[in-house]
Amino acid sequence: MKKYTFTEKKDTRSGFGAGLLEAGRRNPDVVALCADLVGSLKMEAFIKEFPERFFQIGIAEANMMGIAAGMTIGGAIPYTGTFANFSTGRVYDQIRQSIAYSDKNVKICASHAGLTLGEDGATHQILEDIGLMKMLPGMTVINPCDYNQTKAATIAIAEHHGPVYLRFGRPVVPVFTPADQPFEIGKAWTVNEGEDVTIFATGHLVWEAIQAGEELEKMGISAEIINIHTIKPLDVESVLRSVAKTRCVVSAEEHNRLGGLGDSIAQVLIQHDPVPMEYVAVNDQFGQSGTPAQLMKKYGLDAEHIVKAVQRVLLRKKSTVTSLV
Amino acid sequence: MQSTSYTYLTNIAGQVRRDIVRMVHGCQSGHPGGSLGCTDYLVALYFQIMKHDPSFNMNGRGEDLFFLSNGHISPVFYSVLARAGYFPVKELATFRKLDSRLQGHPTTHEGLPGVRISSGSLGQGLSVAIGAAQTKKLKGDNSLIYSLHGDGELQEGQIWEAAMYAAHNKVDNLIAAIDVNGQQIDGPTEKVLSLGDLKAKWLAFGWKVFEVNGNEMPEIIRVLELAKESAFKGVPIMLLMQTNMGHGVDFMMGSHKWHGVAPNDEQLELALKQLNSTLEDY
Numbered sequence: 001m002k003k004y005t006f007t008e009k010k011d012t013r014s015g016f017g018a019g020l021l022e023a024g025r026r027n028p029d030v031v032a033l034c035a036d037l038v039g040s041l042k043m044e045a046f047i048k049e050f051p052e053r054f055f056q057i058g059i060a061e062a063n064m065m066g067i068a069a070g071m072t073i074g075g076a077i078p079y080t081g082t083f084a085n086f087s088t089g090r091v092y093d094q095i096r097q098s099i100a101y102s103d104k105n106v107k108i109c110a111s112h113a114g115l116t117l118g119e120d121g122a123t124h125q126i127l128e129d130i131g132l133m134k135m136l137p138g139m140t141v142i143n144p145c146d147y148n149q150t151k152a153a154t155i156a157i158a159e160h161h162g163p164v165y166l167r168f169g170r171p172v173v174p175v176f177t178p179a180d181q182p183f184e185i186g187k188a189w190t191v192n193e194g195e196d197v198t199i200f201a202t203g204h205l206v207w208e209a210i211q212a213g214e215e216l217e218k219m220g221i222s223a224e225i226i227n228i229h230t231i232k233p234l235d236v237e238s239v240l241r242s243v244a245k246t247r248c249v250v251s252a253e254e255h256n257r258l259g260g261l262g263d264s265i266a267q268v269l270i271q272h273d274p275v276p277m278e279y280v281a282v283n284d285q286f287g288q289s290g291t292p293a294q295l296m297k298k299y300g301l302d303a304e305h306i307v308k309a310v311q312r313v314l315l316r317k318k319s320t321v322t323s324l325v
Numbered sequence: 326m327q328s329t330s331y332t333y334l335t336n337i338a339g340q341v342r343r344d345i346v347r348m349v350h351g352c353q354s355g356h357p358g359g360s361l362g363c364t365d366y367l368v369a370l371y372f373q374i375m376k377h378d379p380s381f382n383m384n385g386r387g388e389d390l391f392f393l394s395n396g397h398i399s400p401v402f403y404s405v406l407a408r409a410g411y412f413p414v415k416e417l418a419t420f421r422k423l424d425s426r427l428q429g430h431p432t433t434h435e436g437l438p439g440v441r442i443s444s445g446s447l448g449q450g451l452s453v454a455i456g457a458a459q460t461k462k463l464k465g466d467n468s469l470i471y472s473l474h475g476d477g478e479l480q481e482g483q484i485w486e487a488a489m490y491a492a493h494n495k496v497d498n499l500i501a502a503i504d505v506n507g508q509q510i511d512g513p514t515e516k517v518l519s520l521g522d523l524k525a526k527w528l529a530f531g532w533k534v535f536e537v538n539g540n541e542m543p544e545i546i547r548v549l550e551l552a553k554e555s556a557f558k559g560v561p562i563m564l565l566m567q568t569n570m571g572h573g574v575d576f577m578m579g580s581h582k583w584h585g586v587a588p589n590d591e592q593l594e595l596a597l598k599q600l601n602s603t604l605e606d607y
Contacts (some may be wrong), residue, residue, distance in 0.1 A: 069458020
């Protein structure tokens with residue numbers, strides 16, 4: 001049963017901007033910080049309505065993370081905004097010591113994640129950030145899939161006490177989650193129920209998985225599509241429940257295959273229910289300049305590659321069943 | 326201030342110095358040099374200058390807050406916190422031992438009262454102090470933020486990001502201090518990486534600068550009081566505090582060799598002979 005409806009195309013970073021404004025209206029403790037990327041992060045509406053609660057840091061991301069950590073002391077809930085690369089790799093030790101190890105209630109909001117940043121190239125296209133962030137004890141890692149979900153997640157994280165990494169992107173992409181769907185941290189969303197294979201997808205790859213699912217349906221293959229928007233803590237129960245039915249898995253993410261969603265799913269499967277699994281992810285490479293669509297195709301992250309991964313994993317599932325017989 | 330009060334503060338400092346060498350000896354690790362050098366400053370803050378509540382609440386509303394950025398001088402921080410009533414003095418004996426709240430470097434993670442940020446990886450504390458200062462302003466809380474940094478720590482770039490930011494944003498409820506002892510792990514700062522004219526640098530970054538002998542209690546108190554009077558005037562405040570690494574223990578004084586080395590039994594005995602127990606050892 002399909003639970004999605006395509007409505008329009010919007011960027012997830014605009015979902016963040018709208019969510020930040022709403023979070024600011026609901027909670028006077030919410031403050032925002034930015035390292036010279038206000039327009040890119042769509043923070044203008046918040047700044048206009050709450051100028052005294054906005055802090056322009058300049059091009060100094062390390063300082064931004066430290067200031068955010070300090071601001072929590074006294075009760076503020078800081079949202080930091082910059083590109084994903086500068087939100088993680090550039091400031092890993094600041095996040096590790098001053099935020100994660102210090103149990104600080106900072107929301108690290110990271111735009112332009114992954115290949116779909118496009119033409120700026122690999123210096124800015126971080127594909128390692130999910131791994132970096134999920135390895136930090138106590139860090140919640142969220143990668144929403146469209147405008148509505150990003151907006152809802154941005155609002156929801158203000159209510160969660162503890163450090164959060166919220167990852168979203170630059171390009172305009174389909175909006176398909178219900179606008180009124182509440183965001184529950186750590187609760188997977190079943191986009192489409194199916195029988196033959198489970199596709200666990202996160203971020204921009206959820207829409208690609210939906211497209212793949214429609215192709216697969218034409219081939220007579222019933223794919224269950226599950227949106228893992230919260231990579232940590234992972235919804236282990238939903239993963240195992242689906243796998244118990246479909247007996248094979250494809251993971252799909254805009255991230256290095258090392259350390260991302262796929263590895264989190266694989267770890268659960270190895271421990272509880274080892275079934276065949278294929279990854280749709282970047283194969284331990286840096287990206288390059290190009291349009292988002294060109295890059296997603298070249299690095300094997302589009303619907304076509306998900307279909308191929310499903311076909312591979314179904315062959316393995318069949319051979320496993322045969323060998324058992 | 327009466328001279329009897331200086332005697333009171335100096336006595337506490339003597340006991341804190343005993344605590345430091347005994348803690349570091351007890352686990353045969355830790356950093357006595359910088360701890361001994363900064364003892365007088367921390368005693369002045371916690372026993373005279375700051376308005377603070379040892380029953381400890383993380384948010385510290387209405388209180389002056391202190392942030393230790395050079396976290397390796399944890400022995401002096403822990404001793405001063407314990408002596409000020411934040412946690413039982415006897416807990417100092419657990420320093421750097423398994424399952425202790427007194428980790429090698431200070432952390433909030435084990436719930437030790439008095440600690441509001443983890444530090445150890447250098448260069449991060451000034452940013453944190455600025456953030457806390459800005460939340461105080463946002464909440465209409467007119468108390469002050471204090472922070473302490475090593476001079477070697479100024480080699481970290483983040484310090485200068487924070488320096489620029491604090492002046493631009495008029496973070497004038499912050500009184501930072503630098504322990505200028507001229508020493509770092511690999512040798513004198515002048516040999517490892519020169520810091521240049523620190524006063525000129527901080528002035529150029531738009532801060533108000535005070536210079537003080539950090540091992541003279543009356544002078545520390547006088548300059549900290551002056552610094553307080555200079556708060557809320559549109560500029561962040563920096564104390565350049567000349568100290569002796571290892572101050573109070575003759576064979577540890579003025580050398581980088583005691584930055585991160587523990588005394589043996591014989592050296593402990595020699596050190597304790599030079600430091601009077603005024604509040605009873607833990």
